[in-house]
Amino acid sequence: MRLYLVYFALTNLRHRWFMEHGSAFRGQLGADMRRMFFGVLLAVATVAPAAADEIKTGGKLLLTGGVSSIEGSGGGGLATWATTTGYATEEGVGGNVHGTYVTLPDFELRSWGAAVGVFDRVELSYARQSFDTQDAGAALGLGQGFTFNQDIWGVKVVVIGDAVYDQDRLLPQIAVGAQHKRNDRGAIIAAVGGEDDTGTDYYVAATKLLLDRSLLLNGTVRMTKANQGGLLGFGGPNGSDYSAQFEGSVAWLATKRLAIGAEYRSKPSNLGFAREDDWMDLFAAYALNKNLSVTAAWVSLGDIATFRDQSGFYISLQAGF
């Protein structure tokens, strides 16, 4: 039944995407979606025999799975957390789909994707980001509305700790993960000095809920070569090796349904033609229930591809169980 729900949600999403975006990405997207389906089905299929009788859903407390981050992994808006996405506990499987829209002065960033959390231990995610250069594309000589697309395949494994229940210990919940990113604009990336159009980030995330203060803290160290998260490729004249970057989140639990907070994410600056800045955001995540949540944020992404001070509005919808 629940498996059918995942399938239905994904099919529905694919259908809507095609209706809205026509055939431009169809070939590529179709292949991605098929891979995603198999990924999800495989995950659920491998899990099913392991669970003795019943796979339970929806057992987690509201918002404790985090929301869908911009890269598809469970977390805040810009940062990845150590929590597994969805509402499944150790006995079950949870999953969700998300759509995120970021409007900046000169660009637009869209992301959608799906993720599953298995036994509150493993998370598999997929996100497709589209970075639309709009008028800036023409100014940069790429063409009006030139768009970089990136597929991000993520896996996360919780290693130790219980962010919610370990209230008598300092030990946070710790997870390790990887995000494999494939950008579809290799030629342009090479032309601006990027070394690669694919790359893999590796991270360690630590999340701790300080329940007596109604605060959630997260710190993540990410080894990455990505330029603007990978949207402008990986590596460049100013750096071609992995560097350790930090992402931190603080959220205050205002009510059972509402968390408000701030995030900071440092980034390398590998490209020569344009300086890259750290990211930050102020966000509010609201869970209508365990099936639907909305995240709204003000994001400050700094300079992007020579365009200054890209600050704007972020909105993300997540549906799942």
Place this chain on the structure above:
Amino acid sequence: MTVKRYLPFASAVLLTTVSAVAFASEPWSMPGEEAIEPYTPSAANAGAQPFAGDQMFQAFGGQAGVARIVTDLLDRSFADARISDIFKGHDRVRLQRVLVEQFCFLLGGPCAYSGRDMATAHKDMGVQPGDMNALVENLQLAMEEEGIPFQTQNRFLAKLAPMKRDIVDK
């Protein structure tokens, strides 16, 4: 002289009377409750250190507030399809009494906890992590109903949370 002669006898009588009275109301065999295996009562059985001062207890509406919260929590949990099977058949009279004691004690109220420790009380019950969350959700609703501010609820939940390790079956 006479007093001295009768003293051993008098104290023996006194002792038997005291223990007889005590026996009638041992915390494992209270009137109106099903008797259970005797155990050693101890404040440590409550599973956490109480809050200092009585601000938390007052914020929870004192004895009356705590009693309403526990009643509501048990109403919800005995009726909750997710966990009612676990509660079915258990002595609700005792559960109400010792839960009120435990909450009152932990909140810094003037109560002693006379119940069993959390591991013994939930032994072999098969409580799963999702069941724990279901109970916490019911408690959140009960506290909401009582008008306890969310951040105050969380301070109390922070005390209870680590008990998950003793309550959930591994």
